[in-house]
Amino acid sequence: MAELAGFQRYQLAFTARLRDPQNQPPLAGVPDERMAVYEEIVFNNLFESVSACFPVARKVLGKRRWLKLNQAFMRDYSANNPLFRSIPAQFIEFLRLLEPGLQQLPPYFISLCHYEWVELSVASAETAAIKEVQTAADLGHGRPVFSPSMQLLNYEYAVHRISLRHKPRQPESTQLLVFRNADDHVKFIELNAVTYRLISLLQNDPLSGRQALTLLANELQHPQPESIIEFGLSILEDLRNQGVIIGTQD
Amino acid sequence: MATISQIQGTGLGLKRELIPQIQSLYGQEPLANIHFVEIAPENWINAGSKAARQLDWFVERYPVVCHGLCLSLGGPSPLNVDFLHQVKTFLRQYKIPVYTEHLSYCTDGFKGKQGYLYDLLPIPFTEEAVHYVAQRIRQTQDILGQRIGVENASFYVAAPISEMSEIDFINAVITEADCLLHLDINNIYVNSVNFGFDPHAFLRRIPGERIIYSHMAGHYRQTPNLLVDTHGENVIDPVWDLLEDAYRLFGAFPTLLERDNNIPPLDVLMHEIDKIAGYQNKAAKHRPAAFAAELMAG
Numbered sequence: 001m002a003e004l005a006g007f008q009r010y011q012l013a014f015t016a017r018l019r020d021p022q023n024q025p026p027l028a029g030v031p032d033e034r035m036a037v038y039e040e041i042v043f044n045n046l047f048e049s050v051s052a053c054f055p056v057a058r059k060v061l062g063k064r065r066w067l068k069l070n071q072a073f074m075r076d077y078s079a080n081n082p083l084f085r086s087i088p089a090q091f092i093e094f095l096r097l098l099e100p101g102l103q104q105l106p107p108y109f110i111s112l113c114h115y116e117w118v119e120l121s122v123a124s125a126e127t128a129a130i131k132e133v134q135t136a137a138d139l140g141h142g143r144p145v146f147s148p149s150m151q152l153l154n155y156e157y158a159v160h161r162i163s164l165r166h167k168p169r170q171p172e173s174t175q176l177l178v179f180r181n182a183d184d185h186v187k188f189i190e191l192n193a194v195t196y197r198l199i200s201l202l203q204n205d206p207l208s209g210r211q212a213l214t215l216l217a218n219e220l221q222h223p224q225p226e227s228i229i230e231f232g233l234s235i236l237e238d239l240r241n242q243g244v245i246i247g248t249q250d
Numbered sequence: 251m252a253t254i255s256q257i258q259g260t261g262l263g264l265k266r267e268l269i270p271q272i273q274s275l276y277g278q279e280p281l282a283n284i285h286f287v288e289i290a291p292e293n294w295i296n297a298g299s300k301a302a303r304q305l306d307w308f309v310e311r312y313p314v315v316c317h318g319l320c321l322s323l324g325g326p327s328p329l330n331v332d333f334l335h336q337v338k339t340f341l342r343q344y345k346i347p348v349y350t351e352h353l354s355y356c357t358d359g360f361k362g363k364q365g366y367l368y369d370l371l372p373i374p375f376t377e378e379a380v381h382y383v384a385q386r387i388r389q390t391q392d393i394l395g396q397r398i399g400v401e402n403a404s405f406y407v408a409a410p411i412s413e414m415s416e417i418d419f420i421n422a423v424i425t426e427a428d429c430l431l432h433l434d435i436n437n438i439y440v441n442s443v444n445f446g447f448d449p450h451a452f453l454r455r456i457p458g459e460r461i462i463y464s465h466m467a468g469h470y471r472q473t474p475n476l477l478v479d480t481h482g483e484n485v486i487d488p489v490w491d492l493l494e495d496a497y498r499l500f501g502a503f504p505t506l507l508e509r510d511n512n513i514p515p516l517d518v519l520m521h522e523i524d525k526i527a528g529y530q531n532k533a534a535k536h537r538p539a540a541f542a543a544e545l546m547a548g
Contacts, residue, residue, distance in 0.1 A: 005382065007374040008326045010411050015358035015367060029410030037406040037478060042369045049368075078360035082320035082333045083292050084368055124298035184300060 018042050020075045043074055046087065053088035054116045057109065059164045069103055085124070088117050108157035108168050115159040115176075122149050122178050123186050133247035139236040140210040140229075142248025144202055149180035150244060152191075152199060160188060181243040189242065194220070195235055209236050209248075254347040254543045256313040257463060259285035260527045261506035262519065263317075269304055271516040276311065280520055283527045286313040288506050291337050291349075292320050305344060315348040315463065315506075316341060317432070320366065321390065323351055323400065324373035324383050327359030334393050341394070347546070348462060350399035350432035351390075353383070353420065374409035375419035384426035391429065397546050399432035399462040400424065404440040404469075404479035416441060417455045424460060430545055431457060433464040433503075435496060439489045440469050440477045449492055458500030462545055466493060466526060467508040482511030485522055494529050501535030504542070 004012070010027075017024045021039045026032060047070050051058055058066045077094040079087070095110045127148040134142065153176040157168045160176060175196035177189045191199070194216070201212040213232040217225035239245045262268070264287045275281050287308060294305055308314060318337065321330070341349060354370040373379050391397055402420055414422070424431055433456060442449035468483030485507075493505070505526050509519055530536075 004326065005376075005378040006411060007376045007379040007382075007409075010374050010409060011324075011326055011355065011371070012358060014371065014407075015360070015365070018367065018371075019358075019360070027410075030407050033476070034407045037472075037476070038369070038371065041478075042367050045368055078363040079366040079368070080363040082330060082364070082366060083295065084319075085293075085297070087368070124301070126296060126298050126302075 014038075018074075020071075022071075043071070046070065046074055049084065049087040050091050053091075053120050054113050056116060056162060057113045060106065060112070060162060060167055061109070065103075069105075072098075072103065088120060092117055106167065107171075108159065108162065111155045111157050112159045112162050115153065115155065118151065118153060118178055119186050119188075122151065122180050123184075125149055125180070127180075130246070133249060135247035137248045138209075139240065139245065139248060140213075140233050141208055142250060143206055144209055144236055144240075144245045145247050145249050146199070146203065147179045147181070147244055147246055151178050152176075152196060152203070153178060154196070160190065177244060179244050187242070189244065198232055198235070199239075209233060253313075254546050257286050257315060257348060257504050257542055259283070259504060259530065260523050261286040261288060261315075261463075261504065262523060263288045263465075263506060263508040263510070264308065265510065265513060266304075267513050268516055268519075273307065275516070280517060283520065283523045284312065286315060286504065286506070288315045288317050288508075290319050291316045291340050292318065295336055295340050309344045309346070314344065314346050316346050316350070317401070318349065318351045319370075320356055320368070321351045322355045322357040322364075322366075323353065323386050323390070324371075324379065325355035325357035325359070325364075327357040327364045329386050329389055330357075330364060331393065334390060338394050347396075348399065349394060349396070350401055350430075350462065352403045353400045353423065354403040354405075370403050370405075372403065372405035372407055372409065373419075375412040375414045375416060377413055380419060380422040380426060384423050387423070387427035387429050391427075397428075397430050399430035400427075401432035401434050401465070402437050402441075404434070404437040404444075404477075406444055406476065406478070408445055415447075416445075417452050421455065421457060424457060429460075430462040431460040433461045433496070434467070435464055435493050435505075436467040436469060436485070436489050436508075437465075437479060439486075439492055440479050443475060443477045446475070449488075450495055453492060453496055453499065456496075456500075458496075460545065461500060461503045462542060463504035463506060464493075464496070465506055465508050466522070480511050481508045485525075490525070490529070493526070494532075497529055497533035497535070501537045502530040502533035503537055505530070 013027055018038055050070055073091055073094050079090050081090060092113055095113060130145060130148060133145050155174045156171045158172045158174045175191040177191055180186050198212060198216055201215055213229040217228040222228050260283045262284050294301055352370050355373055356367050356369055356371060358365040438449045438452055466485050467481045468485050470478045470480040470483060472478050507523050
């Protein structure tokens with residue numbers, strides 16, 4: 001930054017105090033009572049936004065540690081996104097940048113926060129309408145088309161089962177699918193590793209259901225590929241019934 | 251799809267909570283005094299398909315104005331030009347003719363980034379700050395290709411380094427930037443209590459010919475000499491008196507009710523909007539319809 005004007009040096013002392021009222025000195029000539037208005041408004045604004053997005057993470061950490069973590073967010077993180085609704089995503093970035101051990105967070109904590117954030121982001125994600133989808137066509141012959149809001153998630157912990165009473169002790173590889181259905185509701189589906197792989201294949205390449213399942217049977221070196229294909233087609237049909245697959249394209 | 255001369259009469263700050271009520275009562279007598287609505291672009295840019303559908307509904311039916319939150323006209327970080335281009339695209343996409351921002355800052359350039367603090371902080375009233383802010387307003391107007399309005403902000407801390415009064419600062423910035431004034435009546439009152447000045451004397455020094463539109467709102471009385479601008483209460487009588495005085499001085503200008511917290515049902519808000527309309531009808535002077543268009547053209 002170029003050399004600062006006098007009023008800017010004052011502004012930086014002002015915001016330094018807002019970011020860290022416990023350690024930064026009060027400003028000369030500014031009544032504490034008045035400064036406290038800003039300290040409270042600015043922190044509470046951030047704190048409420050973060051807390052609303054991460055209800056489970058907040059509970060598993062406990063009140064005091066959650067507060068302390070948010071104070072560190074206020075103090076150490078420089079937000080670069082002007083949109084207020086981006087705060088939860090920036091909080092996750094802050095967690096990822098934390099030096100390990102600094103806040104002594106549980107090993108599953110960032111995954112849990114990410115899982116909670118996905119729900120919010122899928123709810124508001126911009127989705128373009130997909131044209132020329134045949135809703136009732138055969139999923140084996142056509143290319144299955146997924147709901148544009150769908151995301152595949154892969155975590156080291158069973159984040160969807162975490163609660164205050166159930167904190168994971170061990171990693172447990174977990175695959176989830178999240179999407180917004182036709183009624184704009186966010187839904188999560190737990191997947192097994194094979195289904196996860198099947199959907200990944202279909203997402204990454206323009207394959208028909210049958211082509212993707214043949215690839216999958218090869219990968220698995222299954223002695224009876226046809227049984228994998230039959231089984232896989234029933235899974236795809238089930239995903240269509242749930243609204244994850246909206247139809248096929250040629 | 252609004253033109254600038256349609257920004258007239260009385261309006262409402264659009265909150266998501268109010269949308270279903272407005273949609274169900276649209277076109278009916280109780281809402282007759284919603285002549286225009288205001289949105290914060292930060293809440294609607296890239297906000298998803300549901301929000302886009304809602305906004306489409308409104309721009310087809312009401313003139314819409316944009317009142318920004320995050321531009322940080324007085325902030326030490328560089329003006330966020332990328333964001334400003336997003337705003338420009340947004341204004342064009344929805345044919346929104348007016349964009350205003352606060353005479354405040356919300357960034358500190360921390361760690362070489364913008365350092366958004368997501369709240370409106372007070373700019374010290376110094377000569378250097380006048381030039382700095384005016385230059386950033388000019389830069390904003392150049393990018394948008396139109397004049398913007400700046401709003402007199404509420405604040406709680408007077409910078410000990412200030413070299414002039416708030417009204418001198420506002421006038422100097424507006425003159426140097428050649429921009430418009432988005433007059434917040436409640437903020438004049440809040441600051442008059444917080445810093446002990448006469449709000450009516452302040453009003454008399456406002457450049458009335460530059461008012462694009464105005465805000466009315468309520469505030470929270472934390473102590474007898476500390477008011478916090480929450481937009482969460484009803485408008486109080488001294489603020490109504492100020493509005494009446496302003497219409498007497500400058501002619502009735504477009505005025506909009508802001509309610510951001512503790513939001514009551516729409517019919518309760520309509521009482522306050524109807525009351526603004528009553529003051530406008532009572533005003534001896536009215537601005538001609540072309541006034542705003544002339545303002546924007548400069």
